[in-house]
Amino acid sequence: MAVAEESHFGRAAARLGMAQPPLSQRIQRLEKHLGVRLFERTSRQVALTDAGALLLTEAREVLARSEAFMATARRIRDGETGLLRAALPPDLSGETVAALLAGFAEAGLNGLDLELHELSTAHQLAGFAAHELDVGLIHHPCDVAGLELGPVLRRELGVLLPRGAAAAALDEVPLASLTGHDLILFPRAGAPAVYDDLLTTCARNGYTPTAVRHAQGNSFVRGLVLSAEAVALSPRDTHGGGGPGADAPDEGVVWRPLTGAPLALRHSVAWPAGRGDAAVAAFAESATHALRTTAGATPDLPTPTLHLRPASEYWL
Incomplete structure (x- = not known):
């Protein structure tokens, strides 16, 4: 990123607080590892190749996620609980969302940051698979392999x-x-x-x-x-x-x-198997209580709702 933004190895090295030769060597090793040429070099300037331009966007995202990861680790090191990444479907009313957040706040998990997203069931399942989501409220039926579930x-x-x-x-x-x-x-x-x-x-x-x-x-x-x-x-x-x-x-x-x-509509809170800590339990309890008190949701037996049929009888 530094070399791409500065278009000059000397300026990039100064920005990174290192000498120029090791920086050039690291870029060469990176190009060899990736199997693509990232920069076109001349005596006066350094320019991104087409491949380098495409990978620069990915590099920025990787660094941003790395920084977020380190920030969470520092909070845990300093005695804070960390971050709970949660999701709700778009069909909930404002009253239900507000009741859920109020109930979660009453759980008294000091130092816990709740990062709440509005995501469909499909996007939540993708988030679980990518380890980008800790807990969510999903619709059934769906593929719940690898997930633990709260009451339906x-x-x-x-x-x-x-x-x-x-x-x-x-x-x-x-x-x-x-x-x-x-x-x-x-x-x-x-x-x-x-x-x-x-x-x-x-x-x-x-x-x-x-x-x-x-x-x-x-x-x-x-x-x-x-x-x-x-x-x-x-x-x-x-x-x-x-x-x-x-x-x-x-x-x-x-x-x-x-x-x-x-x-x-059938809902339950879901989270990756083995991730059921106090924060997830508090979110699950708050979501279940909010649905029952503000949305009139009632308990439903899970057996007929958690298994996908091979195909729908209805086709468009």
């Missing part, structure tokens, strides 16, 4: 639909009555097995959407419901649904429960 909780899904739709007059909406409406779902890449299960259950219950539209943000979802005569599957807490017959806050949109509660 169920959040029933209702339907968000235009106030003028015929089904909006019902206290409970059969899935089959949504025929003719497009369906709004989260992007499939975020939780493929959940996505396929939702569509399969809709089809089993008589609703095959004319088209599937993708959205995640509440405002965008509401806009599509209002303008496109589409419907969205949504937990009660996310869109402000009350009891049967209660309306969502937007005057043009209503939320209704589904007859027989055939659809649900």
